[in-house]
Amino acid sequence: MSLTNTTTPGSPDKYLKKPKLWYGWKHFEKNATPYLFLTPFLIGFVLFLVYPLIYALNLSMYRNRLIGGITFVGLDNYVKAFQDQNFWEGVRNVLVFGAMQIPVMLGLALVFALILDGKLIRRQTIFRLGFFLPFAVPSVVAALMWGYFYGQSFGPLAQIATALHLQPPQFLTPTGILPSIANISTWQYTGYNMLILFAALKGIPEELYEAAKVDGANDLQIALRIRIPIIMPALALTAIFSIIGTLQLFNEPNILGAVAPTVMNSHFTPNIYVYNLAFSNRQFDYSAAIAFTLALVTAVASSLVLFSAFRKEENA
Amino acid sequence: MTAQTPARDRRNSAPKYATGKFATYVFLSAFLGYFILPLIWLVISSTKTNAGLFSSFGFWLAKDFNFFQNLHDLFARDNGAFGIWMRNTAVYAISASLLSSFISAMAGYAFSQYRFAGRRLLFGIVLGSVFVPGTVFAVPLYLLLAKTGLSGSLLAIILPAAANPFGVYLMRIYAEQSIPQDLIDAARVDGAGEFRIFATIAMRLMAPGYVTVLLFAFVGAWNNYFLPLLVLSKSDLYPVTVGLAYWNSLASQPGYAQVLYILVITGSVIGTLPVMVIFLFLQRFWQNGLALGSIKG
Numbered sequence: 001m002s003l004t005n006t007t008t009p010g011s012p013d014k015y016l017k018k019p020k021l022w023y024g025w026k027h028f029e030k031n032a033t034p035y036l037f038l039t040p041f042l043i044g045f046v047l048f049l050v051y052p053l054i055y056a057l058n059l060s061m062y063r064n065r066l067i068g069g070i071t072f073v074g075l076d077n078y079v080k081a082f083q084d085q086n087f088w089e090g091v092r093n094v095l096v097f098g099a100m101q102i103p104v105m106l107g108l109a110l111v112f113a114l115i116l117d118g119k120l121i122r123r124q125t126i127f128r129l130g131f132f133l134p135f136a137v138p139s140v141v142a143a144l145m146w147g148y149f150y151g152q153s154f155g156p157l158a159q160i161a162t163a164l165h166l167q168p169p170q171f172l173t174p175t176g177i178l179p180s181i182a183n184i185s186t187w188q189y190t191g192y193n194m195l196i197l198f199a200a201l202k203g204i205p206e207e208l209y210e211a212a213k214v215d216g217a218n219d220l221q222i223a224l225r226i227r228i229p230i231i232m233p234a235l236a237l238t239a240i241f242s243i244i245g246t247l248q249l250f251n252e253p254n255i256l257g258a259v260a261p262t263v264m265n266s267h268f269t270p271n272i273y274v275y276n277l278a279f280s281n282r283q284f285d286y287s288a289a290i291a292f293t294l295a296l297v298t299a300v301a302s303s304l305v306l307f308s309a310f311r312k313e314e315n316a
Numbered sequence: 317m318t319a320q321t322p323a324r325d326r327r328n329s330a331p332k333y334a335t336g337k338f339a340t341y342v343f344l345s346a347f348l349g350y351f352i353l354p355l356i357w358l359v360i361s362s363t364k365t366n367a368g369l370f371s372s373f374g375f376w377l378a379k380d381f382n383f384f385q386n387l388h389d390l391f392a393r394d395n396g397a398f399g400i401w402m403r404n405t406a407v408y409a410i411s412a413s414l415l416s417s418f419i420s421a422m423a424g425y426a427f428s429q430y431r432f433a434g435r436r437l438l439f440g441i442v443l444g445s446v447f448v449p450g451t452v453f454a455v456p457l458y459l460l461l462a463k464t465g466l467s468g469s470l471l472a473i474i475l476p477a478a479a480n481p482f483g484v485y486l487m488r489i490y491a492e493q494s495i496p497q498d499l500i501d502a503a504r505v506d507g508a509g510e511f512r513i514f515a516t517i518a519m520r521l522m523a524p525g526y527v528t529v530l531l532f533a534f535v536g537a538w539n540n541y542f543l544p545l546l547v548l549s550k551s552d553l554y555p556v557t558v559g560l561a562y563w564n565s566l567a568s569q570p571g572y573a574q575v576l577y578i579l580v581i582t583g584s585v586i587g588t589l590p591v592m593v594i595f596l597f598l599q600r601f602w603q604n605g606l607a608l609g610s611i612k613g
Binding site for chain 1: 560
């Protein structure tokens, strides 16, 4: 600790608490090491997360007009965002989407995880890997593939319907578009969420089940009373990440928009709106304000889920 | 069927149990079809001609097997654009994932092994940033990168990978679970420096967690669409995802070359294959890694 300490052992100095000062290289190394380990991350964190955030916050308080130039407008852009029908229409779309998609996806993921964690099924690796495989597919490819799959010209669903002399189902219609996108997301992310929950279930010690079984509990009771409550934190985490992902929905509608331009507009989701405001209209300041408003909506939605999840846990 | 009988006996004795088991297999197999069949359709479609795509049933091979011709056309189109996109994606995914995972490992290790001033606050900020939607950063990042001129190079999408707060969070958990304090203390007594301890002992112990973070960063970069779409200014910098979406938008335009459909399909197969192969080969690693990370919830 103190290489430069010259006092002899047993001297009264030994009993004095040493002030934390520099004691040479060893001491420096010990104190500075954690910060040195953190430096590369902190540089990246500040440059690519903190600084852009501050930059955008600043940007959102200005208005750039052709006539009059750049003027400070304070919270005007936010007032405008809160009254912007286009923005709330997009928010409504993603909320409807999320209300359909997240319960189905997480419900399936939970059921799969509970089944595959149990001893009922053999060869569970095939199912685990098969369910997870769509996660490895880029979401662009998933959207392209399902877009063709849904399509009327060479989509197999339309082909089957035609062969059976049925009306080919229409997917990419104004009412069909949200469920169609929900299906793509469910297809892609159920397996991933299943693995997270599966891993959480694996962490529960076996003895807990054994004790409940001795007490005469059946598999369903054990699942509802023991396994699900224990993995509630993992479940809440998957729910929050799903909500964040949902509110930022972009890739799938952006890709499908090329196939079905009539049902998609420039503000179909908040993110598409941000993108179009920034890159088609060059309204960077207003698009930044919309992005922050979206972050606010996300925070509210996430905390509602967290709150209700842990309330439920307490009641269980 | 009393609760005390061992599972093995119950399995053979109760017909109700066997029915439940059969129903479970049917249930799981139906969903296996749901998850796998669209991919099989994609692979089958990539063996057809563009005309065959329209004239043959989707889940059956057409008369002529055209996969290799498609492959040739795919890489020949637009002066070999697809090859360039694949190369860009590989460069981007490999460098971004190595950068982000190594930096996360160092930071996660620091948070787990040392007590230092500002530790709790800093970790709180890092954790909080995980929940901020990426959209908020994307537009300013574009503006800043355009200002610095970085948007003319792949660095524009590689460098932001240095900030991976979720990776830091995971690496901290892995470090806490896999590194025994005694071992680190023993190494210190033997006179090993802090960086040597990290590089030779800690990294080896954290390997499953590290591979998991590396793999998911790799997949995240390989599949990324939003950031490259926003940030990159030239089409010869596109990754495969942006390139395929671009071709698809051309193919959908009325009167434009519909031949592109078959190329987008073949390109989708080729662009997805590397990630799938890596996932299958590194299975043991990332499954262990996910399990480790979840124990703490």
